[in-house]
């Protein structure tokens with residue numbers, strides 16, 4: 223039996239869809255009963271919270287392989303630590319862990335939390351595959367589409383740094399392959415096929431949209447002020463800036479062949495992603 227945590231989320235939900243194409247012995251873990259009711263019918267929905275070990279014991283019963291993902295929050299280490307401890311107790315043989323690019327090297331922000339979880343997992347005695355994906359292409363839609371729609375622009379503080387943006391669909395392909403076979407204990411760096419600056423991303427979006435979309439680089443202090451004004455908590459705004467610094471300092475533009483090696487196909491490219499999501503960038507004129 224395979225269990226997919228974070229099944230209501232971006233990564234977990236995509237892994238679930240992918241694995242259900244090939245397997246029927248799949249449990250999908252949700253926190254909320256409402257999300258569980260919308261689970262794909264082929265999966266067995268279970269309800270549990272990483273903060274509640276008893277709920278995890280019930281959810282992990284009979285599970286041999288587990289996909290572990292949680293929201294990038296400061297409690298990540300404790301929450302995912304609970305999941306690893308209960309998985310060990312329940313005899314789970316292998317965990318495919320959704321970590322992040324920069325884990326193992328960048329001592330700040332999300333990568334730092336993921337590094338701590340990786341260490342817990344690697345010393346747990348449970349078999350592991352650690353996936354370290356670069357920044358998701360899906361972030362362009364989730365975070366940049368609103369101002370692209372209203373201002374033909376998107377904002378950040380990464381300057382001319384390069385990121386090998388990766389499609390979550392490729393993370394899901396890798397995870398599904400590793401969950402289905404006898405994977406060795408290993409760390410995978412998951413990168414897209416090109417290292418792009420945000421100015422280059424803006425050019426690609428412009429081509430797909432048929433109008434000029436600009437990338438506007440803000441000083442970090444100004445971006446932080448804007449994030450706080452939007453209601454983002456201080457810790458999250460700071461974590462985002464600390465992550466941007468990772469790229470500004472010349473990291474995150476690496477190209478690796480881990481996706482090709484595991485899935486047998488090349489990583490998906492940004493052009494295809496933008497064409498598939500072109501509707502998200504349609505100009506919206508504000509109405510009075």
Ligand SMILES: NC(=O)c1ccc[n+]([C@@H]2O[C@H](COP(=O)([O-])OP(=O)(O)OC[C@H]3O[C@@H](n4cnc5c(N)ncnc54)[C@H](OP(=O)(O)O)[C@@H]3O)[C@@H](O)[C@H]2O)c1
Nearest residue numbers: 228229230231232233253271272292293294322356357358
């Ligand atoms: N965005 C990027 O560019 C990027 C790049 C590299 C790595 N990552 C990593 O990818 C992960 C985020 O993936 P995502 O985009 O799929 O996030 P997401 O859409 O926010 O999904 C997070 C999932 O975790 C679940 N969850 C949160 N707290 C929980 C708890 N206490 N108990 C049980 N489940 C809980 C959420 O359930 P609810 O729906 O109930 O909240 C949701 O299903 C993070 O660890 C992040 O660091 C992100």
